[in-house]
Amino acid sequence: MRKNSIGNDIVALTNTGIERACSSRFYSKFLTDREAALFNTNNLAISFVQFVWLCWSIKESVYKFQKRQQPQLLKGGWKIQVHTINPPAISSFAMHHNLLESEFMPVEFCYESVAIINTEKYYSWSIITEEFIYTITTAENEYKNICWGIKKIDDANHFNQSSEVRKFLLAKFPGNNFEILKTPAGIPYIKEHPDVLLSLTHDGFFVAYALLLNNETLQKNNAA
DSSP states (O other): OOOOOOEEEEEEGGGSOHHHHHOHHHHTTTOOHHHHGGGGSTTOOSOHHHHHHHHHHHHHHHHHHHHHHOTTOOOOTTTSEEEEEEOOSSOOOOOOSSEEEESSOOGGGSEEEEEEETTEEEEEEEEEOSSEEEEEEESTTGGGGEEEEEEEOSOOOHHHHHHHHHHHHHTTSTTOOOOEEEOTTSOEEETTBTTSOEEEEEETTEEEEEEEOOOHHHHHHHHO
């Protein structure tokens, strides 16, 4: 049985170029013809630019999910096949403040997708706004136990992004001197709770975290 995991990814749409995303020379590097054809299915109600970056975000999130299970895994967009994308029940979602956090995925606002690697299926939920696309990948139905957050920051410097996303996550556990480290494969973990599954991402002026609330110790610290 496949071990559980989690992955997330955020794309700051202001960092992307419309001409670049619409160029087949670009998107054909990570999308097959079959995947590109998904744009015309299921009434997705998004632009082609959003569709391209949605697929990118799904694949990045799935890669992080799989990387935790296979630390030696190399990135390859062709290996991850986006099989289906279904639109949300409610199409409008907006981040009204610079910070958004929740302990469950608002599935009614999410694009639900299934990606396949060989015969393995990976389930993702994506939120699309005018400013960003945010995706989380978990095991099927595990979205009910996800704690996640998105924050808009003032400085898009890479070092600041990395620092801000860690501080953002650790702020959920006030009074604890937790530390976030990385494995040699680049997988983040909480030093005091290495069994906790978490994923971090940043792009442009946005940082985001996702973790599974299936650890009793962590839940107690979160409730304290």
